[in-house]
Amino acid sequence: MSTQLPPGIQLEKIDDRIMTLNVGPQHPGSGHMRLIIKVDGDYIVSCDPDPGYVHRGEEKMAEYRNYIQNIPHLERPVIHDSSNILYPYCLAVEELLGIEVPERAKYVRVIAAELNRCIYTLYWLAIYGIFLGHSTMFMWPAGDRELFIDLLEAMSGARVTHAYLVPGGVRNDLPANFEERCLRQVDYFEKRLKEYLAVFYKNPLLISRTEGTGILSKTDAIRLGTTGSVLRASGVDFDIRKKEPYDVYENLDFETVVMKEGDSYARSYVPYLEMFESCRIIRDALRKMPKSGSVRTKLKPNPKGGNDEVYKRVESGRGALGYYIVSNNRPEPYRVKISVGSFRNLICMPYLLKGELLGNMPSVYWSLNYWPVEADR
Amino acid sequence: MSTIAPQFRLSRFIASLFDIIFWVLLIFSLVGLPLVFIVLFYIKMPVVNGQMLTPYLAMTWMADPSRTLPIIKSFMHTTLFHVLAFPGFGFAALLSAATIYVERKFLAKIQLRVGPLYCGRIEGILQLMGDGLKLISKEIIIPAKADKPIFWVGPLLFVGTAGAFVSLIPVTGGWVVANPAVGLLAVFATIGFFPIISVLTAWAANNKWTFIGGLRALHQMIAFEIPLILSLLPIVILTGTLNLSQIAESQQHYWWIIFAPISAIVFFICILAELERIPFDLPEAESEIVAGWLTEFSGMMYGLIQLGTYLKLYAFAGLFTVLFLGGWNGPSVWPAFPADIITNGITIGPITAKIAGLPLFDQAMLNGILWFVIKTVGVILLILLPRGVFPRIRIDMLLHTGWYKLIGLAFINIFIALGLLYAGVLGPGGLIQ
Numbered sequence: 001m002s003t004q005l006p007p008g009i010q011l012e013k014i015d016d017r018i019m020t021l022n023v024g025p026q027h028p029g030s031g032h033m034r035l036i037i038k039v040d041g042d043y044i045v046s047c048d049p050d051p052g053y054v055h056r057g058e059e060k061m062a063e064y065r066n067y068i069q070n071i072p073h074l075e076r077p078v079i080h081d082s083s084n085i086l087y088p089y090c091l092a093v094e095e096l097l098g099i100e101v102p103e104r105a106k107y108v109r110v111i112a113a114e115l116n117r118c119i120y121t122l123y124w125l126a127i128y129g130i131f132l133g134h135s136t137m138f139m140w141p142a143g144d145r146e147l148f149i150d151l152l153e154a155m156s157g158a159r160v161t162h163a164y165l166v167p168g169g170v171r172n173d174l175p176a177n178f179e180e181r182c183l184r185q186v187d188y189f190e191k192r193l194k195e196y197l198a199v200f201y202k203n204p205l206l207i208s209r210t211e212g213t214g215i216l217s218k219t220d221a222i223r224l225g226t227t228g229s230v231l232r233a234s235g236v237d238f239d240i241r242k243k244e245p246y247d248v249y250e251n252l253d254f255e256t257v258v259m260k261e262g263d264s265y266a267r268s269y270v271p272y273l274e275m276f277e278s279c280r281i282i283r284d285a286l287r288k289m290p291k292s293g294s295v296r297t298k299l300k301p302n303p304k305g306g307n308d309e310v311y312k313r314v315e316s317g318r319g320a321l322g323y324y325i326v327s328n329n330r331p332e333p334y335r336v337k338i339s340v341g342s343f344r345n346l347i348c349m350p351y352l353l354k355g356e357l358l359g360n361m362p363s364v365y366w367s368l369n370y371w372p373v374e375a376d377r
Numbered sequence: 378m379s380t381i382a383p384q385f386r387l388s389r390f391i392a393s394l395f396d397i398i399f400w401v402l403l404i405f406s407l408v409g410l411p412l413v414f415i416v417l418f419y420i421k422m423p424v425v426n427g428q429m430l431t432p433y434l435a436m437t438w439m440a441d442p443s444r445t446l447p448i449i450k451s452f453m454h455t456t457l458f459h460v461l462a463f464p465g466f467g468f469a470a471l472l473s474a475a476t477i478y479v480e481r482k483f484l485a486k487i488q489l490r491v492g493p494l495y496c497g498r499i500e501g502i503l504q505l506m507g508d509g510l511k512l513i514s515k516e517i518i519i520p521a522k523a524d525k526p527i528f529w530v531g532p533l534l535f536v537g538t539a540g541a542f543v544s545l546i547p548v549t550g551g552w553v554v555a556n557p558a559v560g561l562l563a564v565f566a567t568i569g570f571f572p573i574i575s576v577l578t579a580w581a582a583n584n585k586w587t588f589i590g591g592l593r594a595l596h597q598m599i600a601f602e603i604p605l606i607l608s609l610l611p612i613v614i615l616t617g618t619l620n621l622s623q624i625a626e627s628q629q630h631y632w633w634i635i636f637a638p639i640s641a642i643v644f645f646i647c648i649l650a651e652l653e654r655i656p657f658d659l660p661e662a663e664s665e666i667v668a669g670w671l672t673e674f675s676g677m678m679y680g681l682i683q684l685g686t687y688l689k690l691y692a693f694a695g696l697f698t699v700l701f702l703g704g705w706n707g708p709s710v711w712p713a714f715p716a717d718i719i720t721n722g723i724t725i726g727p728i729t730a731k732i733a734g735l736p737l738f739d740q741a742m743l744n745g746i747l748w749f750v751i752k753t754v755g756v757i758l759l760i761l762l763p764r765g766v767f768p769r770i771r772i773d774m775l776l777h778t779g780w781y782k783l784i785g786l787a788f789i790n791i792f793i794a795l796g797l798l799y800a801g802v803l804g805p806g807g808l809i810q
Contacts, residue, residue: 133663
């Protein structure tokens with residue numbers, strides 16, 4: 001090469017066989033991110049995910065607002081799972097401020113979190129369906145979400161961004177007749193879920209297309225730090241609700257769904273089976289919940305945290321979701337660090353896509369249970 | 378934002394229509410009619426049946442059914458009418474438009490939606506017209522580095538080839554635009570053009586997504602063309618002809634699907650692949666390659682491709698009907714034209730009009746059209762159904778299916794047909810007595 005390049009800059013070697021594709025951000029199959037994919041024929045040679053298009057600085061914003069003002073904007077990264085993304089924040093702030101949560105509120109929180117997990121999983125499943133070209137599987141879950149959205153609307157007043165969980169309990173008590181209505185909706189929902197089997201999960205074309213693609217072994221899943229359904233689909237029995245129970249999960253009757261295949265079919269099947277477990281948890285929580293009582297411990301106006309730090313994590317729809325909050329005797333937190341499952345699952349994408357066919361890219365990508373907005377925070 | 382202009386008033390719009398009609402009538406009667414009569418004064422009119430053809434006489438002929446019906450009838454047997462209206466483009470486009478509407482409503486019902494609802498007030502029947510108007514009014518964007526002549530001509534070639542395919546399909550006895558003796562070979566030749574058009578336009582658009590999509594279309598269509606041709610060989614063996622009309626006529630007693638069921642299934646799967654419909658829509662796989670070889674098309678160029686695709690869909694469904702489902706053969710359900718009208722004429726009040734040339738369509742033809750349309754619509758519905766049920770398959774599965782499984786299956790039925798032929802059960806022209 002005749003021209004001298006500045007130090008630190010190197011030119012990419014061009015290979016005539018390799019074609020570089022920019023999948024995203026203006027691509028129907030990408031989400032708010034970009035995948036730089038190099039293909040040799042129809043085989044993916046390398047994949048380089050490029051997130052960060054929807055970074056909104058939630059962590060920095062949290063440093064300028066007090067503990068109550070932080071609630072509505074911290075749920076923005078994943079509005080379909082807003083109860084779960086607020087859950088660790090509430091737990092952490094409660095520990096920081098030394099608040100005791102009423103027993104009834106703990107059950108109500110669990111119900112809200114499980115309803116929201118189902119809403120998120122259905123939305124994820126809808127997109128998984130349309131990524132595979134299955135338009136019915138896009139419409140059905142998108143329609144069935146309404147069942148639980150209606151329930152959460154009755155609980156909190158908002159259809160999407162509920163801001164229902166607050167430090168000290170929940171914002172308001174359950175409406176009248178909630179128990180009957182919830183049980184009815186959950187029964188119908190389980191009936192609908194079973195119909196998904198015939199049209200999607202037991203569909204021979206889907207099985208032959210997703211089985212054995214993007215296999216993530218058990219050791220790789222642990223080594224790459226994946227979490228949530230991706231980890232459980234690779235055969236690791238790890239669910240924070242079971243391993244580090246928070247609130248009342250230790251009293252409730254449910255099981256962890258584990259599959260050992262580790263392919264994209266297993267990764268898409270685990271969240272589906274977890275929705276049945278969510279229904280079990282909701283039923284059990286409704287039965288064991290104290291029928292009356294306070295649901296919120298009132299905070300002092302503008303509460304100050306001590307000179308302390310705290311880390312709390314919960315199991316969200318996408319895996320472990322943790323908040324690390326440092327406070328320095330002020331009403332605002334000194335530092336808020338959000339650790340999200342989406343970003344951890346994104347890390348294994350280059351390993352999974354290498355050597356796969358281009359046609360497997362959407363199914364492997366979306367089976368990772370990755371939510372671009374949450375990963376960017 | 379409303380799409381209607383903010384100053385729009387329906388009353389003013391209607392008033393402006395009346396205004397335009399008034400001026401047209403005024404100019405026609407004050408300028409047009411005198412001009413016509415001045416011209417007619419200097420031109421000698423021809424003599425027909427011993428009468429000089431005056432404008433007045435021409436007008437009365439137009440109102441007289443006994444004179445217009447034979448003209449219409451003879452016009453209906455011209456090539457122009459065949460190509461533009463009945464067995465050709467108009468009929469196919471009508472069925473295609475109905476297909477698009479039915480597809481939307483049908484799919485919506487599967488997916489617990491309502492589908493088009495507002496446009497046209499009754500269940501959104503005018504949605505297609507609205508979409509067409511939108512496509513026509515949209516700007517056509519050509520990529521800067523595209524090979525412009527080929528890129529422009531691509532959609533036209535696609536529609537033209539689809540039209541050529543439509544012209545080979547016999548709708549009912551004698552009603553076909555082109556009836557070559559080797560009709561089936563002509564069909565294969567026409568189908569062979571589609572991958573070339575896909576690859577040409579994909580290459581001309583100079584885009585990575587269209588390039589991948591075009592290559593996928595090429596792979597797919599070639600992989601499925603061979604089983605498609607092989608699956609039709611049993612029919613040719615059993616009928617001993619390549620002419621589509623004769624194949625349809627040979628099925629007066631038995632449909633070929635009874636003797637070639639495996640071929641029918643193989644042919645149906647190949648139809649789905651050739652039409653790039655789910656589960657074989659890899660060349661347009663949205664989540665992988667944006668829109669495949671259609672990525673750069675915009676406006677009416679995209680509309681033309683869609684029109685061609687649905688014409689192709691109709692033609693394939695018609696071909697399936699003609700080859701396997703007995704074409705237009707079926708029990709006579711169309712009522713016969715009342716004979717006394719032809720002999721005695723129609724009595725309307727005090728007048729008895731004897732109209733020569735009635736009926737315009739004979740009973741056998743209408744019966745044939747009825748059965749052909751019923752069977753074709755049934756096949757079209759079957760083609761639409763997989764879209765609501767299946768996901769897209771992968772390219773390796775597709776090639777494996779096309780080159781390996783379907784070819785093998787097609788051969789099985791060829792041997793069955795040969796066995797039937799040599800055992801003396803069936804022969805050219807149907808059952809051997």
